[in-house]
Amino acid sequence: MSEGRTVPSWRLGEHVSATYAATDECRDLLTGFVRTGVRPGQRVVVFLDADDTDLARQLVAAAPDAAAGQLLVLLYGSGFTASGDGRVQQMLDGLTTVRDEAFADGFQTVFVAGKMTWTLRAGFAAADLVAYESAVNAFFGDVRIGGLCLYDRRRFDKATIGAVAAAHAGPLLRFTVGGWGAHLRLSGELDASNTGALPSILGMVTEADSTVLLDASDLLFLDAAAAHAIVGFAASRPNRHTVVRCTRGVRQALDLVGADEVPTLVLRDRVGGT
Structure with a gap:
């Protein structure tokens, strides 16, 4: 995101989608999300694609005051995975684990973000994405959790982006x-x-x-x-x-x-x- 662009605000209890068409735009959206999340002392979890190691380092560097275990940046294939016919349910179960572990570790609230290009690597079709984004609304029905899903307009077609955007309740x-x-x-x-x-x-x-x-x-x-x-x-x-x-x-x-x-x-x- 170039200088002067407005970074959206993020709140608990929202399931929001956003799109980007440039690497720096994606980085700035996630950086804003991470910084907003760590300030009140909640856990922040970011799901990235397998080749996003540089972005992972940038996000960690953007939150130097984060406490140990407060910011988790996970790469597909090493930090998390979802594959096969049950990939949608696998990811939903994984989010439940993320939430439960955060609460068990003493965090009262959780911010979760995903750079959704990982779904292409995992074999998600457009129908899988819509099913996932619709089902995950139940996860974000908990006011202790806030979520952001980022879609690359260069990688996902307009029809898919429109369908998954409609499955998100927030921010309205x-x-x-x-x-x-x-x-x-x-x-x-x-x-x-x-x-x-x-x-x-x-x-x-x-x-x-x-x-x-x-x-x-x-x-x-x-x-x-x-x-x-x-x-x-x-x-x-x-x-x-x-x-x-x-x-x-x-x-x-x-x-x-x-x-x-x-x-x-x-x-x-x-x-x-x-």
């Missing part, structure tokens, strides 16, 4: 899972840039054998596709209620796509007003 949309029964909270905006991530997010509570509370009180906007996805989610659970707490504007969008035709979908005003 944030979500958390927890609370009583199955409680999913959405905040921010749902539009064409991230609606593709919504099915995988809703999928985290699809199998709940209880009422699902979808707290959209802080959802500022959703488009028709997102509204259809929420109504369709409720319709797919005919024996369990889905309660959506939302603003008047979100309620109107849901009503326009048939919310009143789903008996198990209950719309409630947001706490503190409509």
Whole structure:
């Protein structure tokens, strides 16, 4: 990234995608991510391609004050691997291990970044990437974790980049899972840039054998596709209620796509007003 370019800010609870078309641009994006991550004393883990040894050294040098074990830079084939028919699940399991080890080591929060060219070496097809990016939304539903996936526009075609970008919720949309029964909270905006991530997010509570509370009180906007996805989610659970707490504007969008035709979908005003 050349001098004068703005490096985005990174936050916990986000699953963000970004693209680059130059080596220095990639380096600066990752450097900004690493520096942001180590400042509050959280663990930062970066997944790189096998030939990124120089970049690995640059990232370590960018965080000279990192404590021992705080910054982990892993190269494909030596620090981590994923191959064969189960490569998507292998990587998801690997992320779970990274998270659990960080918490076991006393870190309360974790930043995870990936320079996604490693997936080409691992044999990921476009469908594998979309499956991975959709499934990993569950991992980033934990507000103690923040994530960044970097895609090289010289190596991935526009269709693939568009598909994987849509599978990322952040930075416009944030979500958390927890609370009583199955409680999913959405905040921010749902539009064409991230609606593709919504099915995988809703999928985290699809199998709940209880009422699902979808707290959209802080959802500022959703488009028709997102509204259809929420109504369709409720319709797919005919024996369990889905309660959506939302603003008047979100309620109107849901009503326009048939919310009143789903008996198990209950719309409630947001706490503190409509």
